[in-house]
Amino acid sequence: DVKVTQSSRYLVKRTGEKVFLECVQDMDHENMFWYRQDPGLGLRLIYFSYDVKMKEKGDIPEGYSVSREKKERFSLILESASTNQTSMYLCASRVTGYEQFFGPGTRLTVL
Amino acid sequence: QQQVKQSPQSLIVQKGGISIINCAYENTAFDYFPWYQQFPGKGPALLIAIRPDVSEKKEGRFTISFNKSAKQFSLHIMDSQPGDSATYFCAASSTGNQFYFGTGTSLTVIP
8 A cells, every 4th residue: 555654743933933844755756746735725736846857837836846856855935934834734645647645734823 | 717517416215226426617628627635635537537528427336427618527426335435536637747626525424
């Protein structure tokens, strides 16, 4: 079974803090994704990566950056957390084809 | 704007009944239409997906109906069970990297 793990299930941070969300997949997938999920808005793509050190912006990249130094690990960085970044963050990965495998999510609260 | 519109927002069905969730899209370049199922505290998981060259796909109790001319697709859950209670998301993609998700339908199946 494909396994996508996220470093934290719940996270509480203060406004202005730098926040790191980590995602690891164990299936040697080329492509990895970061989404945020908000009620009434569904899932929205923040960034994706199709190879080590390669990244592309999604629909809502503002206020976020990403890092992919190793194939299995994809990090989402909030440079200066704000209250409007309080959300559920979901990581996903895929190899060929279109099927994405999602992690369990990190619920981030910014106070 | 919302690339994929999903309805209803919530649905209550009796055990044994049929659950129907609808989605509509505008971009005719989309060529992959998945449905995801999400239980509380879990990430979304692929349930069933369809390509636009077929009008229907069935997997067990789950069926996707696809109407290319109307740019609509729907999920039918036959013989709905309490264990089907979850949030369902439709999505669409033309590249396998950029996915556009609907806003989700919360399904409750009453025993």
